[in-house]
Amino acid sequence: MNSDVHYTKKPIVLVGMMGVGKTHIGYKLARILGVTFFDSDKLVEEKAGCAISEIFERFGEQKFREAEANTIHELLDRPACVIATGGGALTAQKTLESLKIRATVIWLKLSPENIFERIRDSGHRPLLNNDDPLQTLRDLSRQREHLYNQADIHIDVDDLAEEEIIQHIIKRLSESAKNDNV
Ligand code: S3P
Secondary structure: OOOOOOOOOOOEEEEOOOOOOHHHHHHHHHHHHOOEEEEHHHHHHHHHOOOHHHHHHHHOHHHHHHHHHHHHHHHOOOOOEEEEOOOOHHHOHHHHHHHHHHOEEEEEEOOHHHHHHHHOOOOOOHHHOOOOHHHHHHHHHHHHHHHHOOOOEEEEOOOOOHHHHHHHHHHHHHHHHHHHHO
């Protein structure tokens, strides 16, 4: 990667439904761009000293959402970096508003059916611990679409291999950087 190319001064934030690959893609993207990678779910877990499923169980979803929003806000004070968020991060109005101003937001978009195929055996997502996780994914995708839609860059990842997703992101980032400099 050409380190002279200036992609963005703001943090790059990956959003989208659970299971779309935000952490994995974010980690690799950060390495390519030569910036630090953060995963908001992981940081929330580290601060709480337990897994997200346990936070949901012991303190409830609302407490998790507060911890998630605080963690993302702290990360936004950093210079250029890549941040992978949890799938529900944008449901906090404050987070959505801050990200729109202070970050370059990228939506990784994948159909509920493909998400289900990817994560059906993973078992660590508390919102999917029910009799019909596929229907839950469909419902959550529909409910959250208008939030994700506000991202600066949309990448449809359904038919793309990981390397292609990253190349698409880099292309879109460099286009936005060029437009910003015009
Ligand atoms: C959630 C997604 C999860 C995690 C939590 C809630 C959601 O993160 O934050 O289980 O509301 O969609 P991933 O998107 O990284 O799986």
